[in-house]
Amino acid sequence: xxxxxxxxxxxxxxxxxxxxxxxxxxFVRLGLLRLGHAVDTLxxxxxxxxxxxxxxxxxxxxxxxxxxxLGRTDRLQYLSAGVLDALAVPYTGxxxxxxxETNDKLLAKARLRAAGLPTPDWIxxxxxxxxxxxxxxxxxxxIKSAWExxxxxxxxxxxxxxxxxxxxxxxAALERITTQTRRPWFAEAFIEGRxxxxxxxxxxxxxxxxxxAEIDFSAFPPGKPRIVGYKAKWEEDSFEYRATPRRFDFxxxxxxxxxxxxxxxxxxxxxxxxxxxxxxxxxxxPAGRPFILEINAxxxxxxxxxxxxxxxxxxxxxxxxLAR
Numbered sequence: 001x002x003x004x005x006x007x008x009x010x011x012x013x014x015x016x017x018x019x020x021x022x023x024x025x026x027f028v029r030l031g032l033l034r035l036g037h038a039v040d041t042l043x044x045x046x047x048x049x050x051x052x053x054x055x056x057x058x059x060x061x062x063x064x065x066x067x068x069x070l071g072r073t074d075r076l077q078y079l080s081a082g083v084l085d086a087l088a089v090p091y092t093g094x095x096x097x098x099x100x101e102t103n104d105k106l107l108a109k110a111r112l113r114a115a116g117l118p119t120p121d122w123i124x125x126x127x128x129x130x131x132x133x134x135x136x137x138x139x140x141x142x143i144k145s146a147w148e149x150x151x152x153x154x155x156x157x158x159x160x161x162x163x164x165x166x167x168x169x170x171x172a173a174l175e176r177i178t179t180q181t182r183r184p185w186f187a188e189a190f191i192e193g194r195x196x197x198x199x200x201x202x203x204x205x206x207x208x209x210x211x212x213a214e215i216d217f218s219a220f221p222p223g224k225p226r227i228v229g230y231k232a233k234w235e236e237d238s239f240e241y242r243a244t245p246r247r248f249d250f251x252x253x254x255x256x257x258x259x260x261x262x263x264x265x266x267x268x269x270x271x272x273x274x275x276x277x278x279x280x281x282x283x284x285x286p287a288g289r290p291f292i293l294e295i296n297a298x299x300x301x302x303x304x305x306x307x308x309x310x311x312x313x314x315x316x317x318x319x320x321x322l323a324r
Contacts, residue, residue: 003032004058004060004062005066006041006042006064007043008044008066008068008070010022016235017230021066021068023303024300025066027303028064028301028322029041031318032322034319035319040058040060052083052086063092065081065093067080073147073148074103075148077099077103077298078097078100081093093276094272094276094298098272098297102272103147103297105144105145105146105147106186108295112271112292115271117264117267117271117292118292120188121134121136121139121188123171123174124186125185125186125187131161131164134161134170139161140158140160140161143186143187144185144186145184145185170187174187188293193285194214195214196214197306198213198282200266200278201311201321202276208314209266210311210313212262213306216245216246217243228244232244257290261284265280278296308321
């Protein structure tokens, strides 16, 4: 089979999380070659007409879709998948609609809430809640980008909303950062407790939930928010990067919780009609109640990233996963 790996184009100004796609593309290319496929690679940008012409010229049997952003924003990553849909070219990973809906965090949270699936409370500055609603249970909030992923869109500071003044300060901060970046932001209630990532691999009939991973924050000093932010993911010399290992071993007492996380991950798969592979991120509060943070319909496939770590924990080789 002739497989074309497609990823977003890079520039000298590209950030480490954007440039990581080159590692993914090479990792996937070598795996596909070992599986016996003929492989080529193509980068694309917002020139969708040229992308369409390139696809028609190269005429691949299938596309391995690794586009994570276009025009320097994750908001437009679904457009390349839309072109492939229009050309009836099969491609790996989640379909266009799922990429769009899950990448819009406010839309995704609204759909989760409407489906009865647990997700942290949030404040949309375009539709702010009354103070009494925002302040319930003494919640603290994180300011997050409504569209950007890779933890690039998280302000790593917790903001309490215990008084009307603090709530006004939070809304003012949201307005300020939205004006500065010209991109939408929102505030999400911070769930104190544990953090889990569940990777999902598509199957012929039903998806397979790979072994759950938990982020180990035990090295964090008291008072430091237990958050997987940009440093924890991309700055290898930082304390946060070194102090957030993942683990796959759990005591028997965690089995009911893990079973519930697996159920919720599959519910997300079904709700958003995911395909191929995906990852669902959770927080679990001290009472053991899980909350869905995000559905990542286009997770990183680098060999040291969480998805491939879960593949290995399941006893699969990278080629086993790529062949699926």
